[in-house]
Amino acid sequence: MNRIYLLAAAVCIPGGPALAAGGLDGRALGIAWALPFFGLLACIALGPLFFARTWHHHYGKIAAVWALVTLLPLAALHGVGPAVEVLLHALLVEYVPFIILLFALYTVAGGILISGTITGTPGTNTAILAFGTGLASVVGTTGASMILIRPLIRANDQRRHNVHVVIFFIFLVSNIGGALTPLGDPPLFVGFLRGVDFFWTTRHLLAPMLLLSVLLLAGFYLLDRWFWQRDAGLPPLKDFTPERSVKLFGKRNIPLLAAIIAVLLLTSAWKPGITVPVPGAPMPLQGLVRDILLLVIAGLSLRLTPGPVRAGNEFSWEPIAEVGKLFAAIFVCVAPVIAMLQVGKEGVFAPLVAFVTSSGGQPIPQAYFWLTGLLSAFLDNAPTYLVFFELAGGNAADLMTAKGQTLLAISCGAVFMGALTYIGNAPNLMVATIARDMKIQMPGFLGFMAWSFGILVPLFLLVGWLFI
Numbered sequence: 001m002n003r004i005y006l007l008a009a010a011v012c013i014p015g016g017p018a019l020a021a022g023g024l025d026g027r028a029l030g031i032a033w034a035l036p037f038f039g040l041l042a043c044i045a046l047g048p049l050f051f052a053r054t055w056h057h058h059y060g061k062i063a064a065v066w067a068l069v070t071l072l073p074l075a076a077l078h079g080v081g082p083a084v085e086v087l088l089h090a091l092l093v094e095y096v097p098f099i100i101l102l103f104a105l106y107t108v109a110g111g112i113l114i115s116g117t118i119t120g121t122p123g124t125n126t127a128i129l130a131f132g133t134g135l136a137s138v139v140g141t142t143g144a145s146m147i148l149i150r151p152l153i154r155a156n157d158q159r160r161h162n163v164h165v166v167i168f169f170i171f172l173v174s175n176i177g178g179a180l181t182p183l184g185d186p187p188l189f190v191g192f193l194r195g196v197d198f199f200w201t202t203r204h205l206l207a208p209m210l211l212l213s214v215l216l217l218a219g220f221y222l223l224d225r226w227f228w229q230r231d232a233g234l235p236p237l238k239d240f241t242p243e244r245s246v247k248l249f250g251k252r253n254i255p256l257l258a259a260i261i262a263v264l265l266l267t268s269a270w271k272p273g274i275t276v277p278v279p280g281a282p283m284p285l286q287g288l289v290r291d292i293l294l295l296v297i298a299g300l301s302l303r304l305t306p307g308p309v310r311a312g313n314e315f316s317w318e319p320i321a322e323v324g325k326l327f328a329a330i331f332v333c334v335a336p337v338i339a340m341l342q343v344g345k346e347g348v349f350a351p352l353v354a355f356v357t358s359s360g361g362q363p364i365p366q367a368y369f370w371l372t373g374l375l376s377a378f379l380d381n382a383p384t385y386l387v388f389f390e391l392a393g394g395n396a397a398d399l400m401t402a403k404g405q406t407l408l409a410i411s412c413g414a415v416f417m418g419a420l421t422y423i424g425n426a427p428n429l430m431v432a433t434i435a436r437d438m439k440i441q442m443p444g445f446l447g448f449m450a451w452s453f454g455i456l457v458p459l460f461l462l463v464g465w466l467f468i
Contacts, residue, residue, distance in 0.1 A: 024074075024082060024336065026343035033070075033336035034348075040066040040333050041383060044326060045423040049445060059322060063329035070333050090331035093283055097193065097291055099327060104260055104294040105183070109143030110315040111253040111305035118246060120156035122224040125165055126217055128152050129172050133213050136177030137184035139257055145174045145427040146313065153438045161227040163442060166435045167451050168220045172213060174427035175419035179209040179411075183261065185425070187376075187385035187414035194389060195396030196407070198265055204408050205415070208463045212416065215459060250309040256301050263293045334383065341390035353391060363392055365468045369409035373417030373460065381418035381425050385410060409468045416460060420452045421445070 043062055047055030055062070075083035118124060128148060136144040152169060156162040178184030180202045182192035188201050267290035275282035340347040345354075356367040368388060376384040388410045392399060399407040418425030422432055422445055432442050443451065 024078070024086065024339040026336075026339035026341070026347045029336055029340050029348070031348045033340065036066045036070045037330075037333040037337050037383075039069075040326075040329055045378065048429060049423070060325040063326050067329040067332040070336065074336070086335050087332060090335055091328060095328055095331045097287055098189075099324060100291045100294050101189070101260075101264075104298040105140050105143055107298040108253045108256045108260065108301045109139050109146055110313050111250040111301050111309055112147050113249040113309045113312040114147060114151045115247050115249060115312060118151060118155035120152070120159060120162070120165070122221055122228050124155065125152070125224055126221045128155070129168060129220060130213075130217055132169070132173035133177035133217075136173055137180035138261070140183050141174050141178035141185050141425065142427045142430070144177065145169075145431050148173060149431050149434055150313075150438070153435060153440060157438070159227070160231050162440060164220070164223055164227070164451075166431065166440055166442060167448070168216065170428050170431050171419045171452070171456065172216055174431055175425050176209060176212050176216070176416055179205040179415045181261075182264070185415045185418070186382035187418075188411060190382050190385050191389065191396070191407070191411065192264075192268070194394070196400060198268055200400055200407075201411060204404070205411060208412055208416075208467045211466070212459055212463065216455075219455070249312070250305050252304045253301055256297050256304075259297050260294065263290055263297070267293075330383065334386065337387065338390055341387065341394070344391075344393075349391070356388075356391065363403060363406040365405040365409040366464060368392065368406055369413045369464055369468050371413070372410050373413030374420075376414045376418050377420035377424040381414040385414040388414075405468060412463060412468065416463070417456075419456060420449065422448055 040063060043055070043059075043066070047059065047062070071083050071087060074086065118128075128151075132144050132148045132152075135147070138144075139147070149166075149169060152165065153162070156165050175185070178188070182189040182196075182198055182201065184201075188196075191201070192198060267286045270286050270289075272285050274285040276285065276288065277283075340349055344350070356364050356371060358364055372384055372388045375387075389399070389407075392403060392406050392410065419428070422429045432448070435442050442448070
């Protein structure tokens with residue numbers, strides 16, 4: 001059930017124009033070239049909801065079909081050479097760095113276990129949500145969700161009303177809390193690998209993230225207190241959690257998490273100017289060093305963490321296996337889309353460019369905020385971030401300075417509005433699945449949207465008015 005969490009992104013590493021070396025000219029591509037990408041995203045979003053059994057057994061085959069639908073016509077119409085270069089660029093230059101970071105974070109976070117008896121009072125629940133919100137930017141929304149969701153559910157298993165606890169957990173820990181670093185949420189890692197400074201997100205998203213967090217935590221406390229007092233006069237339910245002291249296991253993984261952050265910071269600052277030639281795009285030396293160090297950290301975590309600790313987290317390798325198949329296809333299918341976006345008004349996405357651009361040719365941040373956000377809620381937020389990042393020019397240096405408001409709008413929309421549906425951000429569905437397995441009566445897809453749109457959209461209107 002943890003496998004869903006990693007299905008969260010499609011990224012490119014910084015460098016020259018993506019796919020230019022592959023011979024793809026976005027001006028020569030029609031809208032049909034985008035269909036495999038959106039078809040694959042639709043399968044990832046809807047497969048676990050509407051044909052779960054078929055999807056679980058055949059997702060690799062389904063993803064491979066979409067990749068072939070992209071590559072075979074490309075080879076037939078543009079030549080085998082460009083098709084091979086697109087494939088190598090997508091897999092070696094883009095996919096490998098991304099999957100290695102996910103592997104390292106998944107491995108290290110999966111070695112941290114909180115065990116023991118916690119009573120889910122309004123104050124305790126609010127404190128756990130606040131802690132998880134802060135933790136999400138350090139270990140990622142998925143890592144924080146994995147570490148805290150089961151202890152939080154166990155703390156509230158004796159309460160009659162506990163659905164709202166999980167819903168606010170999804171809002172805060174699985175989404176909004178990841179806004180401060182590229183480690184926090186996949187869309188921000190997209191930007192980091194495209195050249196956005198590691199701490200740009202911290203400086204610019206801190207204020208809107210704090211505003212949303214404070215308002216949501218205050219609202220949660222009042223709601224949880226109301227439910228707590230409502231149940232006070234009723235006979236207590238049986239508590240199925242054995243009484244035992246709270247303990248933290250797998251502490252050796254905490255410095256390893258710090259090591260992952262250090263590796264990202266150091267390798268992003270170190271630019272020796274040495275590249276390894278690869279058909280389609282060069283691979284920078286600092287990227288290779290980063291990937292090797294991350295694999296070493298993951299290996300140390302596996303060696304140093306006792307087996308019972310991972311068993312307590314229900315750790316398995318199925319999630320990374322699923323991601324390995326799906327993301328190989330995502331990176332292939334998104335290549336023509338990026339090529340078309342890079343040519344802006346000269347390509348088939350000209351109407352989209354016009355919608356988010358003023359008559360004077362300047363981007364409209366509010367349009368970017370809402371369009372990125374609402375599409376993120378239904379298409380998965382990291383690929384959506386990538387699409388609008390490219391639509392805004394794809395130049396990180398320009399987006400961090402002259403177009404800073406546009407990058408802020410894209411970042412806020414992707415990270416915050418991923419909380420609007422179960423499929424907006426990968427941890428959402430994972431948390432809901434875990435909650436159902438632990439006997440929480442979670443709302444269905446539309447029921448969750450009733451909660452999220454009713455609570456979050458007014459807050460997003462406030463964020464847009466104050467900061468964008």
